[in-house]
Amino acid sequence: MSFSAIFAILISVIFVNNFVFARFLGLCPYLGVSKDTSSAIGMGMAVIFVMTMASIVTWPLYRYFLSPFGLERVLRTTSFILVIASLVQFIEMLLQKVNPALYKALGIYLPIITTNCAILGVAVLNIDTFFKDGNPLPGSYLGSIVQAFGAGLGFTLAMVLMSSVRERMEMANIPRSLQGVPIAFVTAGLMSMGFLGFSGLVK
Amino acid sequence: MSKWQIFKSGLFKNNPVFILYLGLCPVLATSTSIRDGFGMGVAATFVLLGSNVIVSAMRGVIPRKVRIPCFIVVIATFVTLVELFLAAYQPELSKSLGLFVPLIVVNCIILYRAESFASKNTVFSSFLDALGMGCGFTLALLLLAFIREGLGKGTLLGYELIPGFEPAVIMILPPGAFLTIGLLMGFFNWRKNRGKALKCD
Numbered sequence: 001m002s003f004s005a006i007f008a009i010l011i012s013v014i015f016v017n018n019f020v021f022a023r024f025l026g027l028c029p030y031l032g033v034s035k036d037t038s039s040a041i042g043m044g045m046a047v048i049f050v051m052t053m054a055s056i057v058t059w060p061l062y063r064y065f066l067s068p069f070g071l072e073r074v075l076r077t078t079s080f081i082l083v084i085a086s087l088v089q090f091i092e093m094l095l096q097k098v099n100p101a102l103y104k105a106l107g108i109y110l111p112i113i114t115t116n117c118a119i120l121g122v123a124v125l126n127i128d129t130f131f132k133d134g135n136p137l138p139g140s141y142l143g144s145i146v147q148a149f150g151a152g153l154g155f156t157l158a159m160v161l162m163s164s165v166r167e168r169m170e171m172a173n174i175p176r177s178l179q180g181v182p183i184a185f186v187t188a189g190l191m192s193m194g195f196l197g198f199s200g201l202v203k
Numbered sequence: 204m205s206k207w208q209i210f211k212s213g214l215f216k217n218n219p220v221f222i223l224y225l226g227l228c229p230v231l232a233t234s235t236s237i238r239d240g241f242g243m244g245v246a247a248t249f250v251l252l253g254s255n256v257i258v259s260a261m262r263g264v265i266p267r268k269v270r271i272p273c274f275i276v277v278i279a280t281f282v283t284l285v286e287l288f289l290a291a292y293q294p295e296l297s298k299s300l301g302l303f304v305p306l307i308v309v310n311c312i313i314l315y316r317a318e319s320f321a322s323k324n325t326v327f328s329s330f331l332d333a334l335g336m337g338c339g340f341t342l343a344l345l346l347l348a349f350i351r352e353g354l355g356k357g358t359l360l361g362y363e364l365i366p367g368f369e370p371a372v373i374m375i376l377p378p379g380a381f382l383t384i385g386l387l388m389g390f391f392n393w394r395k396n397r398g399k400a401l402k403c404d
Binding site for chain 1: 286380381396
C-alpha cells in the first residue's frame, strides 16, 4: 500500500467522512463527555486506542475464522461485539497493571466505550471497504488499521472542537428549553456544515 | 402500573429519543426519507421485542455478574436475524440503511430496557414495554424523517408535496439532521417546562 493511498484514507476519514459530522457515529459520548476540553481529549485518546486495537483484532478474525467457514454473514455482528467487549475489559486490566498513570487518565472512559457505536462501526466499515465477497483486497490489513486510527483522530478532533465551544457556551445566555443537549445539537449542525466544505476533497 | 401505562410511557412521557436522549445515532442517520426511517424503526422495534421477551424469560437464570455479556449475545442474535431477513427480502432497504443494521446491537435503548426493565419484570410486561419504546422510537424517527424529507426533497414517501417547491438540500445532508433534532428537542423541552410553570402558579 503506497504512502499516498494511506494519506488519502486518513484525509477521507478525518475530514470528509468524519465519524461524528458525516456518519453520525458515537454521538452519545460526543454529547456526554464534551463539557470540558481535558475530558474530551481523554475520551478521544481512549477511542483512538480501542478503535485501532479493535481493527487489529477483527480483521484477522474475519479473514481466518469467519470467512473460510462461511460464517461471515451469520456470526459477524455477534463475534465482533463480543471481541470488542472483551478487548475493552482486557485493555482495562492490562493498563491497570502495566501503566497506572495512563490508566488513571483513560480508565473512567474505557467501560463506556464498549457500547460506543463508533467502535463496532469502524470494525464493520473496515470489512465493508476492504473485503470483496469475503476476500481481502490487497493491502487491506494495513488499510483497515490506518482507517481505524484516522477515524479515532477524526472523532477526537470533533470532541475537542465541540468542547471548546461548549466551554464558552456556559457563559452565554441561552433560552431555557434549548440549554444542554438541544443547543449542543444545533452547534454540531453548524460545525457539520463547515465540514461539508471538505466534501469532494478525496474521491 | 397498569399494562396500558407501561405501553404508553415509552410513547410520550419517556420517549427514548426526545426525552431520554437514547439511540440518537440511527435516528439522525436513517431519517433522510420516511421509508428508511420506518424501516429502521421497525427493525429496532423487532430487536427490542425479542431481546426484552428473552431477557425477561431468562431473568432467573442469568447470573447477576455476567448479565451484560448475556444481554449482548441475545441482542446480537436478533440483530443477525434482522440483518439476514432484510438482505433477503428488502435488499434495497438493507443497502440504504447499510452500516446501521448491524449497529442496532449497540443501540443504547435496547440494552437500557433489558437492564432496567426486562430483567426485573414479567414476560408480558416486558413485551408491552418493548412495544411502547419501539413505537416511541419509530414515531420520533418518522417525525424527523417527515420534516427532513419534506423540506430536503420536497416529497413525502416519494410523492411530490407542493409543485414548484424548491427543496432545501441541506436538510437531507448531515447538518439538517443535527439542526432539526436540536430544535425539536428544544420544542419538547419548552412544552414540558411550560406545563411545569403553569402548575407552580
